[in-house]
Amino acid sequence: MSDPAFDDEKEKPLDPAAERLQAKLKRLVLFSSLIMVAGLVAVFSAIIYKVNARSDSASAVSGAQMAATISVGPDARVLSTQVDGARLFMLVEEGTARALLQFDATTGKLLGRTDFVPR
Known part of the structure; x- marks a missing residue:
């Protein structure tokens, strides 16, 4: 901000070694991001599976399948x-x-x- 001429200055091209390093780092970041997204998808899939599996097993007998009357002793x-x-x-x-x-x-x-x- 104190040196407004800095924004107008053209960037100098990188030497070939720096360009290769920059390209390598971009690939590494892309690969790491893909791994992170795949991990998040796996975790959320497991959570959704567990929630659905638990609700199915918990309702083994529905209200319509329950006996209408069950007799216990008079007192x-x-x-x-x-x-x-x-x-x-x-x-x-x-x-x-x-x-x-x-x-x-x-x-x-x-x-x-x-x-x-x-x-």
Whole structure:
């Protein structure tokens, strides 16, 4: 800025060795940029794949495939439920006792029962 004549000055041509070095550096920068772009594409592809794969496996049984009714004891109170694939787990309280019931989520059939007893 203090020397306005500097902008008007013509650039001197580079010697052949400097031109070769400059061309080599340009190729290196281009190659490095391509590698960086390929790496970013790979990372984002992996993230998108993982997100889509997780959402597909998490919804193994949809709401339309679930059993309409599941029978538990008359005095049972459902404390929590968990769906794992085609199985439904329920933690119920019957009076003072607790039990874990395992159902087939599509048919509603009782597959197993685990009673929790105090020691």
